[in-house]
Structure formats: structure tokens, C-alpha cells
Amino acid sequence: MQKICIIGLGYIGLPTAAVFARAGYDVVGVDVNKKVIELLNKGEIIIEENGLPEVVKEAVESGKLRASLEPEAADAFIVAVPTPVHADHTANVDYVVSAVEKIVPHVKKGDVVIVESTIPPRTIDDVVAPIFKEAGFDPEKDIHLAHCPERVLPGRILIELVENARIVGGLTPEAAEKAADVYRRVVTGDILVTEAVTAEMSKLMENTFRDVNIALANELSKICGVLGVDAHKVIELANRHPRVNLHQPGPGVGGHCLAVDPYFIVEKAPAEAQIIKMSRDIxxxxxxxxxxxxxxxxxxxxxxxxxxxxxxxxxxxxxxxxxxxxxxxxxxxxxxxxxxxxxxxxxxxxxxxxxxxxxxxxxxxxxxxxxxxxxxxxxxxxxxxxxxxxxxxxxxxxxxxxxxxxxxxxxxxxxxxxxxxx
Ligand SMILES: NC(=O)c1ccc[n+]([C@@H]2O[C@H](COP(=O)([O-])OP(=O)(O)OC[C@H]3O[C@@H](n4cnc5c(N)ncnc54)[C@H](O)[C@@H]3O)[C@@H](O)[C@H]2O)c1
Missing domain, CATH: 3.40.50.720 (NAD(P)-binding Rossmann-like Domain)
Structure with a gap:
């Protein structure tokens, strides 16, 4: 395995491209944004992230990283495009669909295709695999299709890309192993191999766990407001219990992960996802x-x-x-x-x-x-x-x-x- 094509050069795709190039892969980064491509080919970037300008510059100067508006043949493809929600809180996977459709003509038998974008459960099975089927591939045999979610913290992306444990969920066990091999050259954290849908759910539950716990703290703060109690003192005291970790209340939850990802679960199982939906509402x-x-x-x-x-x-x-x-x-x-x-x-x-x-x-x-x-x-x-x-x-x-x-x-x-x- 020598060459990787990465689709989407934002906060996730660009550091990933740079780190893979640093590890010796030939990397071509693809984006729809012309400015991103032109700058990257000069060794420059538009996003802010600690240490990233230096790593990118070095990777471009070494010839291991370059950018293009169009995908090209590679041994592995990584999709890292946005997955926002529509106004009605349903997932918008159009960017993922469009990125996958764009790589299909360049994929050959035996290639690895990884979606890193955060996606609703069953997206690899029900959305991505059918695109390859339509194009004449047997997605379980001809290619290795996997979801490998990202859990980096902005500001520490270059460190966490390498050191964090990675979940690699394959459409088949062999796909998971082949996708895990792509990361083994770069990642020093544990690589945890599983099925695609389990990887999708695990990523979503990480952010949902935090959203639900913040909702609990916010509800506590409202209750304390009515009862004339100091919620901060309550939290401080309750957290002295060795198995309790109440979160902190605040003005609401924002960002493109915590405030978005729980909806991907609600959409797929609305009758069952009661606490998750209520936490979003709170x-x-x-x-x-x-x-x-x-x-x-x-x-x-x-x-x-x-x-x-x-x-x-x-x-x-x-x-x-x-x-x-x-x-x-x-x-x-x-x-x-x-x-x-x-x-x-x-x-x-x-x-x-x-x-x-x-x-x-x-x-x-x-x-x-x-x-x-x-x-x-x-x-x-x-x-x-x-x-x-x-x-x-x-x-x-x-x-x-x-x-x-x-x-x-x-x-x-x-x-x-x-x-x-x-
Ligand atoms: N940023 C984070 O901290 C973080 C953490 C974990 C997971 N994620 C997930 O990773 C994914 C990417 O997030 P991000 O923050 O890097 O997004 P981003 O908006 O920073 O970057 C996405 C890039 O994809 C490009 N793009 C969009 N459609 C394209 C297409 N069809 N072909 C090629 N390029 C295309 C955009 O121009 C942009 O440069 C999302 O699913 C997000 O939820 C992000």
C-alpha cells in the first residue's frame, strides 16, 4: 500500500493527509474549494490548527503531499467531507454521496475505501455500499469498505490523530482488517476493529453521552433555580461520590458535533431514542x-x-x-x-x-x-x-x-x- 487519496481537506482531512504523507504514503488531497487546492500546492493552508502549517509545508516540499480538484487512482481512499443536519434535524449525507460518487471511477478491485465523516448508523451498509453495487462492484468482495470515525480535539489534532485509539468498522471482517492496516503505519494508539454499523454508533454515542449529561446538568440548574438551591454546590458535593460525574450547566450546547450527532440516532430510531431527543430539547x-x-x-x-x-x-x-x-x-x-x-x-x-x-x-x-x-x-x-x-x-x-x-x-x-x- 503506497498511495492514498483523501477527499475533503478541512479540519479533519487536511491534518490526516499531512500526517499520512509524513509517514511515507504518497498522498493526493482532493477538495471542491479551488482556493484550498491552489494554496495547498504552494504548501499553504487556510485553517487554523497548532503545528499544521509546518507539517503541511514539509509534506508538500518533500513531494509526498499534493492537492487536486479531481480524485485519482490510489490504493486507499479516505472521505472526510461535512455531514451537517437539515433544518428538520435529519442528516444531510449529500456531501458523502457526492464524494463517493466522485471516487468510484478511480477505484479498482482490492482498494480500501474509508469514510471518516461522522455518519448516521447503517450509512456504510445502506448508502455507500449501494453506490459501489450500482457501479458494478460487489462491495463485500471487490473492495474493502469501512467507517473509521474521527474523535480529535481541535487544537490538538496532530497529536490526537496519532495517539488516540481508533475504531475501524468494516463492511466485512476482511475490510476492517485492510482498513486497519492503513492506520497502523501512522497511529500509535490502539486500533479497535469492529463492524461498520458498530463503529458508526460508537462515534455517535460518544458525543451523545456528553450531550445527555450536559442536559442533565442544565435540568438540575433549572430545578435549583425554582427551589432556591445552588446547583454548583450540589454538583461539587455529588461528584465526591466515587462513581458520580455530573457535568456543568451552561447557556446551551453548540459546535458541529455535540449539537448535531445525537440527531443522527434520533432520526434512525425515533421511538426508542427518548432520552437522547429530550436532551437535545433541554x-x-x-x-x-x-x-x-x-x-x-x-x-x-x-x-x-x-x-x-x-x-x-x-x-x-x-x-x-x-x-x-x-x-x-x-x-x-x-x-x-x-x-x-x-x-x-x-x-x-x-x-x-x-x-x-x-x-x-x-x-x-x-x-x-x-x-x-x-x-x-x-x-x-x-x-x-x-x-x-x-x-x-x-x-x-x-x-x-x-x-x-x-x-x-x-x-x-x-x-x-x-x-x-x-
Ligand atoms: N472538526 C472536528 O473537530 C471533527 C471531529 C470529529 C469528526 N468530524 C467529522 O469529520 C467530517 C469533516 O469535518 P471537518 O470539520 O473536517 O469539515 P470541514 O468543513 O472543515 O471540511 C470539509 C471539506 O470538505 C470539502 N468538500 C465538501 N464536499 C466535497 C466533495 N464532494 N468533494 C471534495 N471535497 C468536498 C469542503 O470544501 C471542505 O474543505 C464531518 O463529518 C465532521 O462531523 C469533525
Whole structure:
């Protein structure tokens, strides 16, 4: 096995291509985006990821990695294109279908075809295999078809691509083994061989586990709000049980994995996936819950100025995809009662459809600051500065990250601890 063709050069496909090239494979990366191709052939990239520019540059200069708009013959093909959800929360596998259709004319008997994109259960069996059947292949005998999901953490992709355990699910046991061989040259973590559908479900359940547990924490925070209890203290104490690990509440769940993947299961087994569906609903309800609390906190002011801090779905990144903070900002802007200011030091103007303010502009004469992302900048907010600049020094910390205290003229509310609110 010498040559690999990788379809989709985004956050997953590009680092994968670079790491495989570094390990000695001849790699051709394919994308529909011309700019990505032109830049990559010069050794340059558009995505941000620690260490990636250097690894890509070296791989391109060594001649082991190049980019093309069209696939070409190879020993193995890896598909890493997006799998978003439609507006009705059903999976959109059109990119996967189109990528597979594009490689079919270049695949020969004995080749390995791997889908790395996160896909609904049975997609390899019911969607991908039939495309090869239609093209005259016996998908169980002529080729080795597998799903190998990715579980890397942005920021650590180059490390985790190599060190994480990998699940390799084959359409047949032989396909799983052949696909596992592709990774063995690169991956130092365990390679766990199974069936395609089991691999599909395992990946989805990893993110579903986290979504359901965050929903439980969010539900706890609402219950504590009604009962006048501090949910954070409850979590701290309950987690001293050796087998309990309650998660943290927040303003909702965002990103293109946790907020998306559970729907792939709900779609396939709607009657059975009760907790999973309800967890999505609970997490989706959090932006409204946050806005309701903002209304309560400012009910006595005719036109309150509210400064919303943080737009990304998690701290210290610039990614606003599916972010609940964006939904909260939009709901606040729609409400004519509020004078809204939005501040996020990690987000650029062109990423959003509303104006952004500097820290100074946002804080000046504000009646309330709402923390929606746990950026380091917000963890270090200075109590004295807030008290001196705000019209009414009140902070609503939905991430429980600031460390600000209910002292020296400042009032602090938290999701999960609204005891000071009448
Ligand atoms: N980014 C992550 O942290 C992460 C983690 C685990 C799993 N995943 C999964 O990996 C898959 C890819 O995600 P990503 O973050 O790399 O996406 P991405 O949007 O960063 O990149 C996808 C790339 O595919 C290209 N593309 C789309 N259709 C194409 C086609 N038909 N032919 C060739 N190229 C095409 C796009 O132009 C883009 O460059 C998704 O299924 C995602 O859910 C992502």
C-alpha cells in the first residue's frame, strides 16, 4: 500500500493527509474549494490548527503531499467531507454521496475505501455500499469498505490523530482488517476493529453521552433555580461520590458535533431514542432560559443596556458554529426593550451579522453583563473596573467561570444559582 487519496481537506482531512504523507504514503488531497487546492500546492493552508502549517509545508516540499480538484487512482481512499443536519434535524449525507460518487471511477478491485465523516448508523451498509453495487462492484468482495470515525480535539489534532485509539468498522471482517492496516503505519494508539454499523454508533454515542449529561446538568440548574438551591454546590458535593460525574450547566450546547450527532440516532430510531431527543430539547431550551433570566434581572429598568460577552460555543476558540450565544444575541437584539452590546475578543466582525463592541464600549454604563463563553479574558475580569464603569454593576455568569464575588458593590448571578434574584 503506497498511495492514498483523501477527499475533503478541512479540519479533519487536511491534518490526516499531512500526517499520512509524513509517514511515507504518497498522498493526493482532493477538495471542491479551488482556493484550498491552489494554496495547498504552494504548501499553504487556510485553517487554523497548532503545528499544521509546518507539517503541511514539509509534506508538500518533500513531494509526498499534493492537492487536486479531481480524485485519482490510489490504493486507499479516505472521505472526510461535512455531514451537517437539515433544518428538520435529519442528516444531510449529500456531501458523502457526492464524494463517493466522485471516487468510484478511480477505484479498482482490492482498494480500501474509508469514510471518516461522522455518519448516521447503517450509512456504510445502506448508502455507500449501494453506490459501489450500482457501479458494478460487489462491495463485500471487490473492495474493502469501512467507517473509521474521527474523535480529535481541535487544537490538538496532530497529536490526537496519532495517539488516540481508533475504531475501524468494516463492511466485512476482511475490510476492517485492510482498513486497519492503513492506520497502523501512522497511529500509535490502539486500533479497535469492529463492524461498520458498530463503529458508526460508537462515534455517535460518544458525543451523545456528553450531550445527555450536559442536559442533565442544565435540568438540575433549572430545578435549583425554582427551589432556591445552588446547583454548583450540589454538583461539587455529588461528584465526591466515587462513581458520580455530573457535568456543568451552561447557556446551551453548540459546535458541529455535540449539537448535531445525537440527531443522527434520533432520526434512525425515533421511538426508542427518548432520552437522547429530550436532551437535545433541554439543551436547545437554554438560550430562551437565559433570555428569561435577563428579563427578570432588568425588569425594573425601562431600557436596560445589556452587554453580552462571548459568542463562541466554547472558550478560547473563534468558532461560532451552532453556538447558543449567537441565538441569545439574536433574541436580545429582536427585543426593542434592550440596548444590546456584544463583545468577543476571539470573533471577527465578518463572522457575525451584528456589530461588535470593544470591552470599554460594551461595559460603559451597562446595567448587566452576561457571560456566554469561558474565554480566559472573562475569567480575569476585574471587579473594581466593572463597578466603576457600569451603570448598575450586575453580572450574569452562564459559564460559572469569572470568579467574581457578590461583594464591593457587585452583584453576581449564575446559571444554577439564582438565589439572589427576586
Ligand atoms: N472538526 C472536528 O473537530 C471533527 C471531529 C470529529 C469528526 N468530524 C467529522 O469529520 C467530517 C469533516 O469535518 P471537518 O470539520 O473536517 O469539515 P470541514 O468543513 O472543515 O471540511 C470539509 C471539506 O470538505 C470539502 N468538500 C465538501 N464536499 C466535497 C466533495 N464532494 N468533494 C471534495 N471535497 C468536498 C469542503 O470544501 C471542505 O474543505 C464531518 O463529518 C465532521 O462531523 C469533525
Amino acid at each position: 439543551n436547545n431550551s437554554m438560550p430562551d432560559y437565559v433570555v428569561d433570566q435577563i428579563v427578570r434581572m432588568t425588569g425594573d429598568i425601562e431600557r436596560p443596556t445589556v452587554a453580552l460577552f462571548g459568542l463562541t460555543y466554547k472558550g478560547n476558540i473563534d468558532d461560532v458554529r451552532e453556538s447558543p450565544a449567537i441565538e441569545i444575541v439574536e433574541k436580545m437584539i429582536e427585543n426593542p426593550r434592550f440596548n444590546v452590546r456584544v463583545h468577543d475578543p476571539h470573533v471577527r466582525d465578518e463572522q457575525v451579522s451584528f456589530p461588535l463592541s470593544s470591552f470599554e464600549e460594551a461595559v460603559a454604563d451597562a446595567h448587566l453583563i452576561v457571560i456566554l463563553a469561558d474565554h480566559n479574558e472573562f475569567k480575569q475580569l476585574d471587579q473594581h473596573t466593572l463597578v466603576s464603569k457600569m451603570a448598575r454593576p450586575v453580572v450574569f455568569d452562564t459559564k460559572n467561570c469569572t470568579g467574581l464575588q457578590n461583594t464591593n458593590g457587585l452583584t453576581v448571578h449564575k446559571i444554577g444559582d439564582l438565589r439572589g434574584l427576586s
